[in-house]
Amino acid sequence: MLTLPKPYCTIGLDYAQRLKTERKVPGFSYQKMVISEQNLSRGVSQQQDKVFLFLDPDLVSEAVCNTLLRETQGVQISQTPRECMGFVITNSIQAALGKDCDIPRLQRALQDERNGELELYFQEVLAAAERGEKQSGGGVARERHREALREIYSKITGSSEEEVPMPKLQAIPLPSPDISVHLWTDEDQLWKELVLFTRETQEVEVEVDSFGIPGLGSENTEQNRISVWSNDSGIERDLPGTEEKEQAKLQRQPCIKKRGPELDSAVLLQNLGKAPKGPGTLQRQSGLSMDVRSCPERLPTARIVILGDDRALGRLAKAYYSFRKREARRPHRTLKANLQFYCIPVRGEQPDPSPDKLDEPPNIREVCELSGYLGRLDPWYDGNINTLCDMIPKLADMPPCPTRDSTSDPFILDVTSYYLRFGRQPVYFQIYSVKIYFRDASLEPAEDVFLTELKVDVQDCVSTKYSNLTRKKTVTDAPGAGIQVHYNKALASGREKESTLVLRTSRVVIKAVPPRDAEDLVCLNVYIDEMTKSTHLAxxxxxxxxxxxxxxxxxxxxxxxxxxxxxxDKDSRRVYTNVSRLEVSPCQEPGYSLQKMRASRLHPNSKEDAGLTRYMTKCLLLPINTFAGIIQ
Known part of the structure; x- marks a missing residue:
């Protein structure tokens, strides 16, 4: 696997590094996973993860929402931090000592310990694992780690005698991740939840006054804050209130006078320098693993799971675009967190198609196109995740078994945990922007984004009752309307050729996700229903x-x-009417657009990227995690 191209070499290298660490420090993978998923340690060196599962109540049935809420609440009640710390201690000791320890005896001793003492033992196990990982020498380091865990085991059980070997190893349960379920009712809810998460994990100054989140008011830290730049001269006699100098001596804090845009540019370059430069020949590009080991800072990870169809993913793309715009405007107040996105398709309630639309191709009525495309790229995703599309609604509608607890078999939560732990290869999707001009000239043009589909229909002609009585049959009685389409033709060579069409149509469908039989290129697939007139004797x-x-x-x-x-994005809530003109193009990265606008002021005649823009990502891409990325 290490000699094969991506994504095989990336996956193989990641697992080879894990196996190497596991041989030196047995139980390290289990320990790291539980600590990050349960947020058991608040140390700077520990990776903090949190899972956000978003449900759109307008798209997902009430039964599915209730089932997920019941499963997550039941798991949270049964998996307390005390029990999770006990699992980590037990698994680490058994992985190091094997059958030379009495695990039932250890579990009984841990149950009798007070919370304070249990946490001390937990910290000792973490410290031993950290020392073992840093030590060099495979066999020697493993033996030292074994002796350190034996001392902790003897301290907990109070036994210094030689243990009788156990007949077999004990099964230590793996707790499910701490998943918080959110009903997606507010457009800014994703941003608000990320603000709360980052404030819990680190001290970040974020702008939240406009949202009015309770408990997130800005604290008065003026006495401890050091100013970044200053606009005054720095001379005491020029400062206001000099007559109070006798009462209190004025003191200046150390400051740096620096232009804001230059500092903003440096921060933007630091934030966007690691982003992918955009897809190549393939329509979607598979990226590296999100666990970048060369990153100097251990940022908390926010795993965002979207449960729904293409309409929910389109809403996610819009929220992600809004999030990136806030980052570009306030680079110093950027939420310092790694964002990872996961998609679990669930087919929502669909209205019965009208009789005149029964002849549509199946891909036109399909509402889970993006997940179907991911299934064609990654067979593991297709076999494990795409099967949930129709299974989750059926399981939610089934009555619970009367002889079993409804929370004892959290099937949906188990599959989600499996996806979160092993789906680490992102596939990047291009987000497209659309600029909308209305017939009413007094209305300002609107801007929006979409991820999978843009559907254009022709509205009926609005006419008065007087014109209806006197008008004759004209060309407007024909179905559809005359439109002009100007487009840049996408070619496999990467060149673009401008073309213009004038025709009569009743509907235009612009798809960003290629169909099954289409070539996989970076392009929009435009389907135009052209109306042609024919004259005959009848x-x-x-x-x-x-x-x-x-x-x-x-x-x-x-x-x-x-x-x-x-x-x-097939969403009936995102409809624009009375449109006279529209423009569709790849959505630019907001940070790149901001820097390009600043560079154009300094180099107004330059057509090429200047300054920092040449190193930045141009297009806004949405990464959706899969198991193996793109298998070519």
């Missing part, structure tokens, strides 16, 4: 045929009185 009739084209960007405008309506 009269005039219209026929419809679908034209398909690939484009990197699309501009579209109506040539008639009829306006257009837009639907983003």
């Amino acid at each position: 009269g005039r009739s219209f026929s419809c045929k679908t034209n398909a084209l690939r484009a990197s960007s699309v501009q579209m405008r109506s040539l008639e009185l009829r306006t257009l309506s837009l639907q983003l």
Whole structure:
């Protein structure tokens, strides 16, 4: 595996490093996993993780929401921090000593210990594992670690005699991750939860006044804060209130006078320098493992799980874009956390299709296209996660077994835990932005983003009752409307060719996720239902045929009185009406856009990227974690 290309070499190297550490410090992987998932240690050197599971109540049934809430609450009640610390101590000692220890006796001794003493033993086990990891020499380091764990074992059990070997090793349970379930009812809820998480793990100054979150008011730290830059001269007699100098001597704190934009640029470059530069030939690029060991700072990890279909993922893309915009505007107040995204498809309630849409292709009505695409890339994701699409609603609707506790078999939580622990290879999806111009010139153009699909329908022509009585049959009575489509044709060579079409259509579907039989390129797949007129003896009739084209960007405008309506990511809540023109293009990284705007002021005639923009990510990509990334 180490000699094969990505993602095999990345996965193989990661597991080889884990095996090497596990041989030197037995039980280290279990210990690290439980500590990070349960947040048992608040030390600076320990990685802190938290799992956020978002459910859109408008898309996910009430039964699924109640089932997940019941499972997570039941696990939290049974898995207390005391029990989790006992699991870590027991597993570490058994991994080091093997059958030369009495695990039932150790478990009974831990149950009788007070919380303070149990935590001291827990810290001793962590310190022993940390020393063993840093020591050199395989056999010697392993023996030293074994002796350190034997001393802790003797101290807990109070026995210094030779133990009778146990017949077999005991099974130590692995606690489920601490998952918090959130009903996604507020557009800024993702940002708010991340603010709360980062304030719990580290001291970060974030701007939360505009959200009005209880308990997150800014504290008065002016006495301890050192200013970053200053605008005054630094001379005492120029400062206000010089007449009070006799009462209290003025003192200046050390400060650095530096221009804000330059410092912001440095922070932005530091934050975005590790991001992928964008997909290559493949439509989606598989990235490296999110556990970057060369990172000098151990940032907390926020694992965001989205349970739903393409509509929920489209809402996630919009929230992620808003999050990146806040980061670009306030780089010093950036939330210092690694974000990882997971997708568990669940098919929501779908309205019955109308009779005139029964002949649509299956991929048009599909609401889990993105997860289906991930299943084609990664068979392990397809076999373990995509099968939950229809299974979770069925399990939620099943009545609980009367002879068993409803929380004793948390199937959905177990599969989610498996996905969180082993799905570490991200696949990056391009987010597309759309600029919308309305027929009413008094309305400002709107901007939005989408991830999977943009659907354009032709609205009925609005006419008055007088014109209805007097108008004759004109071209507006024909189905559809005349539109002009200007697009940059996407080619496999990476070159772009501009083209323009003028035709009559009733509907346009722009898909960002390629269908099963399409070539996997960085492009938009545009499907236009073209209406063609034919004249014969019986009269005039219209026929419809679908034209398909690939484009990197699309501009579209109506040539008639009829306006257009837009639907983003198949979500009926994200609809724009009375649209006269729209522009679709890859969404730029907000930090790159900000730096490019600043660089254009210094180099107004330069067409190429200047300054920091040449090193920054241009496109905004949304990473969705899978097990193996893209298997070519």
